[in-house]
């Protein structure tokens with residue numbers, strides 16, 4: 001069953017661009033507040049955050065500059081969710097801190113293939 005996110009709050013790390021921005025937009029569209037936690041926002045993400053101001057009566061967005069490799073900044077990210085929204089119901093740890101060196105996150109894929117053909 002689909003989860004109703006209306007009136008909930010999500011923290012989305014890496015929401016400053018790409019796939020996490022798309023997820024954040026979906027959440028906002030469904031009435032969910034979103035904390036954008038990223039090193040920076042790309043222009044398209046800035047536009048989304050300004051479309052859902054804290055003064056809005058519906059879903060709200062706020063940007064908190066966050067490096068997810070830094071504990072103090074992660075603490076601050078949660079504190080911002082508490083300050084503005086009273087907490088967080090959803091946490092999406094999407095920041096692109098790990099980039100796979102090969103397709104499909106399967107490091108042994110080429111090795112397995114060569115083993116099968118030897």
Ligand SMILES: NC(=O)c1ccc[n+]([C@@H]2O[C@H](COP(=O)([O-])OP(=O)(O)OC[C@H]3O[C@@H](n4cnc5c(N)ncnc54)[C@H](O)[C@@H]3O)[C@@H](O)[C@H]2O)c1
Nearest residue numbers: 014016017018019020038039066067068069095096097098
């Ligand atoms: N795009 C896809 O189809 C897809 C599919 C599967 C997995 N992924 C994974 O999802 C993640 C995001 O992919 P994307 O294509 O949206 O990439 P992207 O580069 O568009 O977005 C990554 C975001 O993470 C942020 N980021 C990087 N380091 C950070 C840090 N230390 N603290 C906070 N934010 C940080 C960047 O500023 C950026 O906004 C990647 O790890 C990628 O491997 C993407």
